Amino acid sequence: MDMKRRLNLFFLVMILILPLTVLAETGENLWLRYLPLSNQLQQKYAEGISSLMVAGEGAIVKSAESEIMMAYSGLIGKPLRKVTKPVAGTLLIGTDQHRAIRDLNLSSELEKCGDEGYIMRSVSVKGGNILVIAANSNAGLLYGTFDLIRRMQTGDDIAQLNVVEVPRYNLRLLNHWDNLNGTVERGYAGHSIWWNRPENETVLKNQYVYYARANASVGINGTVLNNVNAAPEALTAEYIEKYARIAEIMRPYNIKVYMSVNMASPAVIGKLKNSDPLNPDVVKWWEEKVKEIYARIPDFGGFLVKANSEGQPGPHDYGRTHVDGANLLAKAIKPYKGVVMWRAFVYEPGQEDRARQAYNEFMPFDGKFEDNVIVQVKNGPVDFQPREPFSPLFGAMEKTPLMVEFQITQEYLGFSNHLAYLSTMWKETLDADTWCKGAGSTVAKTTDGTIYPHKLTAIAGVANIGRDVNWTGHHFAQSNWYAYGRLAWNHQLSSETIANEWINMTFTHDQAFVKPVSEIMMRSRESVVNYMTPLGLHHLMGWSHHHGPEPWTEIPGARPDWLPSYYHKASSFGIGFNRTTKGSNAVEQYFSPLKELYNDPNTCPENLLLWFHHLPWDYRLQSGKTLWDAICYKYYEGVEDVRLFQKKWDMLEGIIDAQRFSEIQYKMKVQTREAIWWRDACILYFQTFSGKSIPFELERPIHDLDELKKIKFDMTHHN
Ligand code: GCV
Numbered sequence: 001m002d003m004k005r006r007l008n009l010f011f012l013v014m015i016l017i018l019p020l021t022v023l024a025e026t027g028e029n030l031w032l033r034y035l036p037l038s039n040q041l042q043q044k045y046a047e048g049i050s051s052l053m054v055a056g057e058g059a060i061v062k063s064a065e066s067e068i069m070m071a072y073s074g075l076i077g078k079p080l081r082k083v084t085k086p087v088a089g090t091l092l093i094g095t096d097q098h099r100a101i102r103d104l105n106l107s108s109e110l111e112k113c114g115d116e117g118y119i120m121r122s123v124s125v126k127g128g129n130i131l132v133i134a135a136n137s138n139a140g141l142l143y144g145t146f147d148l149i150r151r152m153q154t155g156d157d158i159a160q161l162n163v164v165e166v167p168r169y170n171l172r173l174l175n176h177w178d179n180l181n182g183t184v185e186r187g188y189a190g191h192s193i194w195w196n197r198p199e200n201e202t203v204l205k206n207q208y209v210y211y212a213r214a215n216a217s218v219g220i221n222g223t224v225l226n227n228v229n230a231a232p233e234a235l236t237a238e239y240i241e242k243y244a245r246i247a248e249i250m251r252p253y254n255i256k257v258y259m260s261v262n263m264a265s266p267a268v269i270g271k272l273k274n275s276d277p278l279n280p281d282v283v284k285w286w287e288e289k290v291k292e293i294y295a296r297i298p299d300f301g302g303f304l305v306k307a308n309s310e311g312q313p314g315p316h317d318y319g320r321t322h323v324d325g326a327n328l329l330a331k332a333i334k335p336y337k338g339v340v341m342w343r344a345f346v347y348e349p350g351q352e353d354r355a356r357q358a359y360n361e362f363m364p365f366d367g368k369f370e371d372n373v374i375v376q377v378k379n380g381p382v383d384f385q386p387r388e389p390f391s392p393l394f395g396a397m398e399k400t401p402l403m404v405e406f407q408i409t410q411e412y413l414g415f416s417n418h419l420a421y422l423s424t425m426w427k428e429t430l431d432a433d434t435w436c437k438g439a440g441s442t443v444a445k446t447t448d449g450t451i452y453p454h455k456l457t458a459i460a461g462v463a464n465i466g467r468d469v470n471w472t473g474h475h476f477a478q479s480n481w482y483a484y485g486r487l488a489w490n491h492q493l494s495s496e497t498i499a500n501e502w503i504n505m506t507f508t509h510d511q512a513f514v515k516p517v518s519e520i521m522m523r524s525r526e527s528v529v530n531y532m533t534p535l536g537l538h539h540l541m542g543w544s545h546h547h548g549p550e551p552w553t554e555i556p557g558a559r560p561d562w563l564p565s566y567y568h569k570a571s572s573f574g575i576g577f578n579r580t581t582k583g584s585n586a587v588e589q590y591f592s593p594l595k596e597l598y599n600d601p602n603t604c605p606e607n608l609l610l611w612f613h614h615l616p617w618d619y620r621l622q623s624g625k626t627l628w629d630a631i632c633y634k635y636y637e638g639v640e641d642v643r644l645f646q647k648k649w650d651m652l653e654g655i656i657d658a659q660r661f662s663e664i665q666y667k668m669k670v671q672t673r674e675a676i677w678w679r680d681a682c683i684l685y686f687q688t689f690s691g692k693s694i695p696f697e698l699e700r701p702i703h704d705l706d707e708l709k710k711i712k713f714d715m716t717h718h719n
Contacts, residue, residue, distance in 0.1 A: 027470030088128030218485025237379025389483030395434030416473025531638025
């Protein structure tokens with residue numbers, strides 16, 4: 001080929017490829033993309049902030065400084081000049097220990113900010129304004145800086161700010177269910193970012209710094225690096241060293257590391273005779289282990305424990321109690337200011353309603369734990385279902401601090417294949433009224449120190465992060481990581497506000513995109529509930545994979561409380577779990593007037609009806625529909641929703657980059673297909689009990705029940 005033809009070919013290829021690369025985004029930058037803003041915004045912000053003065057020192061302040069420099073030059077398109085004296089247009093970041101901040105007389109307001117809060121305020125000086133971010137600690141400065149960056153990323157006005165922000169919970173943690181062999185329990189975004197990594201240190205460090213920045217940007221200040229189904233080896237010198245290296249990278253972002261521990265560790269790795277919490281050798285072993293950890297990680301956060309649950313060892317193995325186990329660790333770690341998060345996720349197969357068990361097991365221990373123990377309770381009484389009532393432990397345990405555990409990873413909500421924005425689900429729990437001290441005693445207020453003035457307050461979210469390029473498998477699953485952090489910081493934020501922030505930062509400011517996408521997100525969780533488990537149904541999924549529908553499961557030898565039939569109790573009479581006073585009486589664990597409200601099918605919220613009641617197929621709902629018809633309509637509504645989401649999404653082509661657009665488009669196809677799978681499986685199966693026909697105006701199922709029962713779900717495509 002001659003030179004001219006080669007050149008022509010080269011230009012042709014470039015013309016074809018260039019737009020694709022320009023338009024491609026992998027999602028790896030999360031919501032911290034820092035791409036240039038519109039000219040108008042750039043001009044506006046550059047007028048407000050043109051220089052930076054940092055009155056502080058230390059690694060965390062350095063992180064704040066480098067973040068604002070990076071964000072500014074990316075968003076505004078020019079570097080932020082550093083100055084040593086504030087002048088009009090200066091962004092001044094500092095603590096009260098520095099003169100430049102002291103001179104502003106902010107101390108009475110800083111008193112409200114506590115350890116990690118901050119003030120952000122415009123102050124007039126000669127020739128204009130300066131913008132001040134002030135805090136009592138470097139951590140507060142970091143969070144204030146990220147707040148300012150978020151405002152710029154979302155196009156907010158920053159001209160006359162007067163902000164005081166204080167986090168609602170002291171400990172705002174991610175829980176990684178990552179195994180030391182690199183797999184992730186219920187992880188759908190690839191293998192663990194922490195364990196069994198062949199990459200070199202630099203590659204890992206870059207990834208971990210990005211992780212730390214993303215977490216700090218939403219206020220997350222702690223992370224548990226290994227699975228609650230904990231391998232005893234996590235406590236060996238080898239892993240303590242690995243923990244220490246990660247802690248070094250997290251520290252400049254105010255993130256502490258925590259470890260899940262296995263209660264049999266003294267016997268398994270310490271070679272003691274047993275792991276009995278009252279055995280003096282065991283007590284000594286834990287004391288020495290804690291000493292070893294703190295020698296390497298002076299700011300180590302503490303332990304997370306799953307004991308005597310789903311086969312994990314614990315104090316019951318020796319006839320001891322949860323209190324014995326938790327206090328053993330608490331005493332060992334107290335001199336170092338560490339905490340113990342002891343999980344209340346416990347249940348045993350047997351006659352008793354599983355939804356009652358955690359309450360029954362933990363209530364007798366209220367007030368018996370050491371003051372550095374906090375009991376970690378899943379949001380609902382069973383297990384992270386698409387909809388559950390809140391756990392009755394909230395509000396009931398007064399003398400012991402409780403923390404809510406949410407699941408960010410979508411174990412029961414379609415893995416990383418379904419678009420399900422979970423903020424609305426978490427708000428439902430946080431805003432739920434427990435009535436423990438009369439009206440307005442929300443779950444949030446019972447756990448954040450408002451109603452019960454515990455000093456130790458915390459919240460946890462089971463992470464959805466893996467080695468996938470976009471971190472979370474589905475691009476929209478990033479919004480759940482983001483939303484969890486924002487709610488952990490301030491549970492009063494609305495889900496819509498959070499969604500809009502995230503869309504603006506992650507995709508575009510274009511309202512033609514923001515508005516429909518926000519509507520999709522806000523509706524999405526309810527749609528999943530409708531096509532999986534409407535009207536309070538729960539636990540209808542396959543017993544091992546937890547993904548597709550298997551309401552019919554009968555597995556010889558499997559635990560009866562793991563089978564869907566235990567939960568739906570469908571028969572020719574009707575469907576639902578009777579938890580009223582005439583049934584398992586789980587309603588008694590709630591405060592009045594909730595218990596009475598739940599007990600009566602006429603007052604029970606319709607979306608929890610079959611959680612609390614077993615009702616005949618002909619039972620009439622408020623709408624006048626029979627129960628059977630209402631179930632059908634709900635399943636169909638869920639499917640119609642996701643079809644509509646697909647249509648809305650298709651119309652947005654061209655507004656955002658082609659790569660993320662088409663990857664999301666593909667996932668939406670999968671979601672619709674699976675929603676139909678759920679609908680058909682549940683309706684056709686329940687129909688074998690109800691004997692009724694599907695309402696005439698609804699389309700016919702596209703599957704056959706026998707064919708559905710034969711589907712063998714293959715997990716390999718979903719990890
Ligand atoms: C970490 C559910 C999940 C398990 C998980 C458990 C827990 O049962 O299916 O994978 O184990 O919850 O929260 O401990």
